[in-house]
Structures are given as structure tokens and as C-alpha cells.
Amino acid sequence: MRESWRWFGPNDPVSLNDIRQTGATDIVSALHNIPAGEVWTEEAIVAHKNMIESCSADESPLAWTVVESIPVHESIKLNLPGCDKYIDAWITSMENLAKHGIKVICYNFMPVIDWTRTDLKYKLPSGAYTLRFDQHKFAAFDLFILQRDNAEADYSEHELLAAKQTYESMSEQEKETLTANIIAGLPGKMTDSYNLDTFKAMLAQYQDIDEQSLRNNLFRFLSRVVPKAEAVGMKLAIHPDDPPRSMFGLPRIICTADDLDILFAEIPSEANGITLCVGTYSSRPDNNLVEMAGKFAPRIHFSHLRGVARDPGEQRSFQEASHLDGDVDMIGVVEQLLREEKRREQLNTGQLKDIFIRPDHGHQMLDDINRQSNPGYSAIGRLKGLAEIRGVIRTVSRFID
Template sequence: MRESWRWFGPDDPVSLAEIRQTGATDIVSALHHIPIGEVWPRDQIAAHRALIESGNVAGSQLRWTVVESIPVHDDIKLAVGGHEAYVDAWIESMANLAAEGVKTICYNFMPVIDWTRTDLKYQLPSGAFALRFDQDRFAAFDLFVLARDGAEADYSDAEFARAKSAYDALPSGEIAALTKTIIAGLPGKMTEAYSLEDFRGALARYAGIDHDHLRANLIGFLERVLPAAEKLDVMLAIHPDDPPWDMFGLPRVICTPDDLDKLFTAAPSPCNGMTLCVGTYGSRPDNDLPQMARDYRERIHFAHLRGVTRDPSEQRSFIEASHLDSDIDMVRVIRNLLENEGVTQREIFIRPDHGHLMMGDVSRTSNPGYSAIGRMKGLAEIRGVIRAVSEVG
């Protein structure tokens, strides 16, 4: 397995010099400063790669090998008139990356919003802090802050009552913080930051778009992109929708094995692959992650190895757990991924994800979910499992 680390560029509080100390060998990065829909110029890609590799020394070298991510413009997801120009720009960015040797691309097809949490600093019994998604707080925002048209139809009477209680318990300052957390965007997001009114407008664009429609638009996008990917030997790795269920009345189409089967049947190119985000898929109790790791061995080009602990009384609520201490059998997942490498004869890029905020990082500036020490702890745990499983055979 290729141990990788996500780096957000020169403004990332975790420096490349610190990343080298973790023992990771590969960098997962992107050109976040380029507006969504615009081409990533080759010279800027080359400069970013050179920045990553400029501090390399013998025995401790980093390479930019994975992109996370080239954003997919909402016009592509809606397949509105003129969206082809955005597809062409996406393909040109992919070609420029390939020309610089970056040939694994993680991306997603989530409409309007990217990965979503309700709490960015939820304190654990240990004293460390974790990311959290609370379904009642989310529903409180949807129903009483956003006041989305038709939202009541998406919730049962019991869910509505719990959301109202959650809303009534929110101090005014916390309402603003919750709003910012949900719609202003989190690290690595591939969607715009919105005001409440702009957010309502973005949601309105998707009126009448159901699962079949959105899936057809995803397949249409891939029909244009995959022939170029095949010529360039680029592996596309779609990330699941996070959390993996419909939100704000929007359809989400990469949530379950059934969704993946539909995608790979419609677009069977070997370049059409997936990111096995263990925590995201594991947010649903009906997703069997060890089995998914085995079933999609030919399609897994990238893996985020993190876990979640779901609330027994509300399975859509979860806390980002320690990497080996969650509702997911991470040891079996890793064992199956290692077996996949033996069958496919290719290494999988893996990275720790959404580490806890802990120790000295608590008083240090960091991106939510992407502090140094928590991810290093996760990488060390993952590395230990890989070593143990490899030794046992």
C-alpha cells in the first residue's frame, strides 16, 4: 500500500516538513485556488508538484500522486445547456495532471453541498475532539433556520419534534456557527460557500432532479471523460456522498453497493473506479465494508481509512472515531485490501482521514479533521495493522 497524506497547499497549517516526519510517501493535493469549472494550467500543476518535491532528501521523498479533487461544476451535474464547456475544461485539467505524472483522481458528484458535519469540535471522554454529524441538529437547521420549502415532508412527526427540541436548545450564536458549518464549506470542499439566500437558490436549481436523472448525468459526464482517461492511463476514483443519503431534498447516487453496481455496469471502463472511504460508507449500517473491499477489488484505486461510531438510537448520527475503534472492522478491511493487491498486482493509495484534534494541536491552528497529531496516530495504527497482517499472511 502507498501511504499518503492530504495536503492543502502552502497555507496548510501542517507543513511538508512535518508530513515527511510521519513516514508518508505520497501527497494527496489539489489546486484549491482555481475557481470551479476553470482549467488547471500545466505550469501551475508543475509548480505545485515542484513545491511538494523541493524538500526531498535521500530516504525521505514525497511525491504528488493523487488529486483530491478536480471539482465537478453543478452545471455538469444538472446537464444544463452549455455544460459541455465545463466537461472539456475538466478533461483538459486531467490531461495536464497526467502530463505531470499525477494519474489518480478522486472526485465526487454531490449536488450543491460537499461533505457535511454539524459539529467540528465535539469533545470525547478522552478530552480530544472529533467531527460529528447529528441528525437532529441537521434537521433543526433544515426545518427552522433554512426553512426549506417542503422540508416537513422529509421528516416523520417524531423526527420533527426532536428537531424542534434541538433547535430550541441552540443559543443564537450557535445557530450562526451551525449555519456556517453546513453551508460555508469544510476543508477540501468542491462546492461554493453560500449565504442562506444563495443556498436556497442553489437548491431550487435541482427541483425536479431525481436519482435516475442525476445518475444519468453522472454517466453522461463519464462517457465524455473516460475515453480521455483511458488514453492518458488516468484512474478515476469517485468518492461516496458524505453522509451517504439524500439531504435537503437532493438526490445522492453514490451511497451503497447497488449505486456502485449501476455505475460500473453503465460505464465499465477499468479507469472508472472508486475511493473506498471506509468512514463514509460505514456511516450506513447496511454497508458491509470488509465485503465491499473484497467485491470491488478491481475498482478500488484509493482508500480513506477512517471509521465512525453511529448513535444506536439514531443511526444517521455519528462521531468520527479512532481509526481502529469504530463500528467498522478495519482490520478485515485492510486484510482484504492487501489481498486485492496480491491479485491485481498494483498498490492502492491509502490515507488516514479526519483524525482527532488532540494534544498540542488543540491550541494550534488546524483545518477541521486535518490536524497533524490525530492523523499521525491514525496512520501509525493503520501501519501497524498492515505490518501485522502482512507478517501473519
Template sequence: MRESWRWFGPDDPVSLDSVRQTGATDIVSALHHVPTGDVWTVDEIQKYKSKIESGNSEHSQLVWSVVESIPVHENVKLGREGCDRYIDNWIASMENLAECGISTICYNFMPVIDWTRTDLKYRLSSGAYALRFDQKKFAAFDLFILKREGAYSDYTENEVSEAHDVYLQMSDEEREQLARNIIAGLPGRMTDAYTLDDFRKALAEYADMDHDQFRQNLAAFLNRVLPRAEAIGTHLAIHPDDPPRDMLGLPRIVCTAADLDTLFESHPSKANGITLCVGTYGSRPDNDLPQMARRFGSRIHFAHLRGVIRDPKEQRSFYEAEHLNSDIDMVKVISELLKEEKKRTGSESSPTKEIFIRPDHGHQMMDDIEKTVNPGYSGIGRLKGLAEIRGVIRALSATL
């Protein structure tokens, strides 16, 4: 497996020199400064690639191998007239990346917002901090802070009552912080943060969008992109919706194994693959991650290895756990990925032989607690996760 590390560019609190010390060999990054919908030019890609790889002559090697992400313009997701030019630009960016030697692209088709959490610094019993999604807090935001039109129809009477109690118990400052946590531009987004009014307007654009139409919009995108990706040897790896279920009245279509079956039945191209985000899929109790890793192994081009612990009383609530101590059997997942790599050996028709993996998210802990960090992307917590994952890989590899 190829050990990779998410890096957010020169302003990332975790420097490339620090990344080298983790033992990771591959960088996962993006041109965060390029506006959504614009073309990533060869010149800009090469400049960024040079920043990452310029120290290789004197230090251990780092290679920009995976893009996360080229954002898909909202007009494409909405299927608006004239969106073809944004798809053309996406294809041009993909082609330019391939010209520069980068052929694995993680992307998502989540409407309006990227991954969503209610708490960006949830204190654990160990004293470390984790990301958390609290369903009751989220409902309180949706119903009583955002006051989304039609929101009440998404909740039972008991859920509305519980959310109201949570809302009343929060101070004004806590309510403002909750809103910022949910709608702010989090790592992985390439747009400015929304105001509440902006957010309401963006959500309203999807008022008449159902799952079938949204799948058709994804299909229209892939119909254009996949033939070219296959021709140039690029592997696309769609990331699941996070959390993997409908929310805020938005249709979500990459949440379960059944969703992936639908995706591959409609678009069987070998370039059409997935990012196996273990923590995201694992936040649904009906997703069996070892089974999914086995079933979709040939489609896995990239894997985010993290786990979550779901609230036993409210399965939609979870916090991000230690990488090897969660509701997900990470050892079994890694075993399935290693078996898939072994299958690929000697197969000319397979995607890249080795699967890119990265320790996704990590606890804010030890010296990082007082530092400014990108939520979920502090250095020490991810280093701990990578070390644990590396140990599992070494141990399992000796027996396969």
C-alpha cells in the same frame, strides 16, 4: 500500500516538513486556487508539484501522487445546456495531470455541498475533539434555520417535534455556528462559503431533479471522460456521498454497494474506479465494508481509512472514532485491500499495483487542541491513525 497524506497547500497548518516526519511518502492534494470549471494548466500543475517535491534532494521523498479533487462544475451535475465546455476543461486538466505524472484522481458528484457535519469540534470522553453528524441538529437546521421549502415532507411528525425542541434549546450563537458548520466551504471544497440565501437558491436548482436524471447527468460526464482516461492510463476514483443518503431534497447516487453495481454495469471501463471511503460508507449500517472491499477490490484506486461510531438510538447520527476502534472492522478491511494488491501482482491489465491509502480525518488532540486547524485534518490525530494503520498492515503482510 502507498501511505499518503492530504495536504491543502502552503497555508495548510501541517507543513510538508511535518508530513515527512509521519513517514508518509505520497501527497494527496489539489490546485485549490483554480476556480471550479477552469483548466489546470501544465504550468500551474508543475509549479505546485515543485513546491511539494522541492525538498526531496535533501530530505525524505514526498511525491504528489493523488489528486483530491478536480471539482465537477455544478452545471455538469445539473446537465445544463452548454456544460460540455466544463467537461472539456475537466478532461484537459486530467490530461495535463497525466503529462505531469499524476494518474490517480479522486472526485465526487455530490450536488451543492461536500461532506456535511453538524459539529466540527465534538468533545469526546478522552478530552480530544472529533467531527460529528447529529441528525436532530441537522433537522433543526433544515426546518427552522434554513426553512427549506418542502422540508417538512422529509421528516415524520415526531422528528419535526424533536428538531423543534433542539432548535429551541440552542442560543442564537449556537444556531449561527450550526449554519456555518453545514454550509461553510469545508476542506475539499474549492468554492466560497454560501450565505443562507445563496444556499437556498443553489438547492432550488435541484427541485425537479430525481435520482434517474441525476444518474444520467453523471453518465453523460463519464461517457466523455472515461474513454480519454483509459487511453492515457488515468484511474478515476469516485468518492461516496457524505453522509451517504438523500438530504436537503438533493438526490444522492453513490451511497451503497447497489449504487456501485449500477455505476459499473453502465460504465465498465477499467478507468472507472472508486475511493473506498471507509468512514463514509460505514456511516450506513447496511454497508458491509470488508465485503465491499472484497467485492469491488479491482475498482479501488484509493482508500480513505477512518471509522465512525453510530448512535445506537439514531443510526443516522455518528461521530468520527479512532481509526481502529469504531463500528467498522478496519483490520478486515485492510486485509481485503492487501489481498487485492496481491492479486494485482504480475497482472498487466490491473490498475496500479499498490493502493494509495491515507488516514482520513483525525481527532484534534494534545498540542493541536489550541491550534488553528482544518476541521478533521489536524496533524497529531492523523499521525496516530497512520501509525495504527501501518501497524496493522505490517502485521497482516507477514501472514499473507
């Protein structure tokens, strides 16, 4: 497997020199300064690539090999008049990347919001900090801070009571922090930051969009993009919705194995693949990650390997666990990925056999607790995760025929 590391650009508190020390060889990055819907020019791509790959003869080289992500403009998800120009821009960006040897793109099709957590610095018994999604806090925000129209219909009487109690127990500062965590934007988000009014306005645009409508809009997008991806040898790797279920009344369509079956039945091209985000999929108890890794192995072009621990009493609440802990058999997942690499090697089709992997959402720990870091992307926690995954890979590799 190809060990990679996400880098947010020159303002990332974790530098390229830091990344070299982890032993990772590949960089996952994007042009975060370019707004959604605009073309990534060759000049901008080359400048970013040179920034990553330029090094002295006595330094370990790094290669920009995976993009995460080219944002999909909201107009495309809504299939608004004029959205074709944004699809054209996306295709041009993809083609420009391919010209410079970057052949894997992770992207998502989540409406309005990207990955969402209620707590960005939740203290663990160890003293380290992690990311957490608390269903009661989320409902409290939805019902009593955002005050979304008809939100009550999405919750049971028990949930409404729990949300009210949660809201009433929060200080004003806690309410402000919760609001910022959910809608103010995170590094790497593929959507804009919002205030409460603009957020409500964005949600209103989706009032007539159900799951099938959104799915059709994804298919329309891919019907344009995939043939162009095939022509330039690009692998598209859709990321699951995080958390993988409807939120704020918005439809979400990449959440389960059934969703992937529907996607591949409609767009069967091998260029149409997935990012196997183990943590995201495993935050749903009905997703079996070992089975999914085996079933969809030929479609896995990229994988985020992280653990998630769901709350026993409220399975929609979860926190980021250590990479080998939580509610997923990570060793079994790694075994499936290694078997897929072996299969590709034996087929000898010229397809890149290696699957790009990266540690994801590491704990904030040790010296990083008092340092600036992007939520989930501190150095030491991810290094710990990478070391754990690396040990699993080395061990399991011995038993793969």
C-alpha cells in the same frame, strides 16, 4: 500500500516538513485556488508539483501522486446548456495532470454540498475533539433556520418534534455556528460557500432532478471523460456521498454497494473506479465494508481509512471514531486491500499494484487542540491514525499468501 497524506497547499497549517516526519511518502493534493470549471494549466500543475517534491538531498522525498479533487462544476451535475465546456475543461485538467505523472483522481458528484458535519469540534470523554453529524441538529437547521420549502415532508412526526426541541434549546451563537458548519465551506470542499439565500437558490435548481436524472448526468459526464482517462492511463476514483443519503431533498447516488453495481454496469471501464472511503460508507448500517472491499477490490484506486461510530438510538447520527474503532472491521478491510494488491502483482499486467491509502479526519488532540488546524485535518490525530493503520498492515501482511 502507498501511505499518503492530504495537503491543502502552502496555507495548510500542517507543513510538508511536518508530513515528512509521519513517514508518509505520497501527497494527496489539489489546486484549490482554481475555481470549479477552469482548466488546471500545466504551468500551475508543475509549480504545485515542484513545491511538493523539491527537497534537499538529506530530506525524505515526497511525491504528488493523487489529486483530491478536480471539482465537477454544478452545471455538469444539472446538465445545463453549455455544460460541455466545463466537461472539456475537466478533461484538459486531467490530461495535463497525466503529462506530469499524476495518474489517480479522487472526485465526487454530490450536488450543492460536499461532505457535511454539524459539529466541527465535538468534545470526546478523552478531552480530544472530533467531527460529528447530529441528525436532530441537521433537521433543526433544515426546518427552522434554512426553512426549506416543504422540508416537513421529509421528516416523521417524531423527527419534527425532536428537531423543534433541539432548535429551541440552542443559543443564537450555536445557531450561527451550525449554519456556518453546514453551508459556509470547509477546506477541501469541492463546492462554493453559501449564505442562506444563495443556498436556497442552489437547492431550487434541483427541484426537478431526481436520483435517476442525476445518475444519467453522471453517466453523461463519465462517457466523455473515461475514454480520455483510458488514453492517458488515468484512474478515476469516485468518492461516496457524505453522509451517504439524501439531504435537503437532494438526490445522492453513490451511497451503497447497489449504487456501485449500477455505476460499473453502465461504465465498465477499469479506469472508472472508486475511492473506498471506509468512514463514509460505514456511516450507513446497511453497508458491509469488508464485503464491499472484497467485491469492488479491482476498482479501488484509493482508500480513506477512518472509523465512524453511529449513535445506537439514531443511526443517522455519527462521529469520527479512532481509526481502528467504531462500527467497521478495519482489519478485515485492510486484509481485502492487501489481497487485492497481491492479485494485481500476480497478474503482472503493468497496472500499479499498490493502493494509495491515507488516514482521514483525525481527532484534534494534545498540542493540536490549541493550534490552528483545518477541521478533521490536524497533524497529531492523523498521525495516530496512520500509525494504527500501519501496524495493521504490517501484521496482516504476514498472513497474505
